[in-house]
Amino acid sequence: MNPLDFTENDASGLQPYEQFERLEYEALAEKKRKALSQCQFEGLAKKARHEDDSQAIFDEIMETMNHRRRRKSRKRKKSGRRKGLKNKLSPEVTRKLGEANLHYAHGRYEEAILVLKEVVRLAPNLPDAYHTFGLVYNAFGDKKRALNFYMLAAHLTPKDSSLWKLLVTWSIEQGNTGQARYCLSKAITADPEDISLRFHRASLYVELGEYQKAAESYEQISQLFPENVEAPKTGAKLYKKCGQVERSVSILEDYIKDHPTKADLSIVDMLAAVCMENNVHDRALQHIEHAQLLYCSGKDLPLHLTIKAGICHIHLGNIEKAEVVTSLL
Incomplete structure (x- = not known):
């Protein structure tokens, strides 16, 4: 599968972010199956530990799509690998990427696209190429396609909160609330201290009618930022709306205890x-x-x-x- 296919809806009509959700779910499910099998084999009963591993998962997805590339060891997939990958770019890729950026800077967008496609073929895990693709299509006025390329770049640089926040803004502008919610979750993972992101996601859940998730989000905000008064009050209202009166009372009592x-x-x-x-x-x-x-x-x-x-x-x-x-x- 060509990585550029992620910039289009697939045959079943799934949007790019939904394709990523599905692949991430499948990758995590496979990891859990392997972990469970290993535990059973060793006779262990340890509690599984859940960690954010979106970068490693995405790297595995990209490798699966790139059938011609040799599978790399997991050791190279750990933190710091993006810097190492960039340092090890071939002279050809470096030259072509510079050429594509030069075409973009001079408004030669069609030429830039042709060169960028070649860069992706040679180095499918390089985020710079997808980011430049986004710049090119944004200059074309095709913001939807630009967003999809930025989405690819963001998955390859998951800690870049500014890029995820841009995707949130663009998704809302395009009226794509499902995609906005997805990008908000990624942005929160990248920047967990930004309380505005958490409030934004909680209010988005309300807009989507997912009151249970909204209530839980506000409760989480209340726990992480105990000085905030609005979070427990809104959470209590939503729990009450869901018919969970005891949880409504609990979130308010917890605030008083704190x-x-x-x-x-x-x-x-x-x-x-x-x-x-x-x-x-x-x-x-x-x-x-x-x-x-x-x-x-x-x-x-x-x-x-x-x-x-x-x-x-x-x-x-x-x-x-x-x-x-x-x-x-």
């Missing part, structure tokens, strides 16, 4: 509301009184929490306490 001296009272208000809606008034009251003790010592509770406390007392049959609370309004 902030024993100072918490956002809007979290307490939402937590109390969820508990009250599910007739767990004693639990709601417990959270309100806990908030008053820790966060509002010497001060009055906000009005909305005071009203909720009074309603809870009524439902629990504490009429006198309810009257005391409501008298403060």
Whole structure:
């Protein structure tokens, strides 16, 4: 199979990113089968460890497609191999790549394409060629084809978060939400500290109607960035939408536990509301009184929490306490 075939939909209509998803899934499944077989053979019962290995997987895919090239050892596939590969480019490939870039710089796009095809034939794992292909087709105004070539380049340089982020932006511009989601996941792997990427992916899940995945994404954001208030609140709403009330309560309670001296009272208000809606008034009251003790010592509770406390007392049959609370309004 020619690597350039990945820039087109395949015979079954799969888009390039879907082809990559399928091949990555198949490669991971094969690795798991081999690992399981090895464990059974050795009589081991170790827990499998999952690691991001997208570069190694993609290299294996590219080697499979390039039938004429000699299969390289796995040892050369470890980190740092891209630098080593570039240093070992043949003079012919280096010359042709420079020639293609020169054609592009002078607007000779058709000539650039012909030379780049030859570069891909000689060095199918070289990301520079696909990146230049992307530049050429973008100059042609064919942004969809350009994106597909950048996708190839990105898979060969999976830690280049800027390229994945560009693919996210272009995918959204083209209205391809599935592809945007795929590229967002890759961008997050490349730059796990960029919280905006995680929020973007979570909101995309909501747009696609995948509320469970969206809720889990917001919960993950809450765990990784505990100072963020919006993540647990949005996650709680989505868990509730999925009918998972206990998980909705849990994500809010976890936020409060992580902030024993100072918490956002809007979290307490939402937590109390969820508990009250599910007739767990004693639990709601417990959270309100806990908030008053820790966060509002010497001060009055906000009005909305005071009203909720009074309603809870009524439902629990504490009429006198309810009257005391409501008298403060």
